[in-house]
Amino acid sequence: MFDDRSPIYHQIAEAIKNDILSGELGADEQVMSTNQYAAYYRINPATAAKGFQQLVDEGVLYKRRGIGMFVSPDARRSLVEQRRERFFADVVEPMVSEARIIGIPLDDVVARIQAMRGGEPV
Known part of the structure; x- marks a missing residue:
């Protein structure tokens, strides 16, 4: 899934954006946790967290404390x-x-x- 053209955290963010654009992930839908994502793709959890944080900073995802990350309604x-x-x-x-x-x-x-x-x- 990942290549050497850009940082892995950026590729994670782009993959999630593509899932949103394709309709695979919908508004207010929960996404995998950073630990689940890291385990599934066999990457460092900190790298996954950095990609998710980028999406939060861009307003694509939002956090529900104690529950997880979700797709923003207007993402x-x-x-x-x-x-x-x-x-x-x-x-x-x-x-x-x-x-x-x-x-x-x-x-x-x-x-x-x-x-x-x-x-x-x-």
Whole structure:
């Protein structure tokens, strides 16, 4: 599950975010405890705790004292909004910039995307 590209605690946070985005974890649903998570993935509990704390700090999870961690009610909406902004910044804006540099009219880019959406050959 984990790779060497980023710290494990960050990968834990991203995996939980993906579970929320996919609907595998819903609003106010309890998540595994840090100890359960650490045991399941065979990692240090402190590393798991750091990933969970990141999610608490971001407002994705909240703690119920003595009970555990839960998905925040608006976590999915917030994550979708963040990913949407990141998509436009990381994918669309560089694509538009490259199209301008090489002289492709934006109408052609839009037409190509629309053709892909409709299942038409590109």
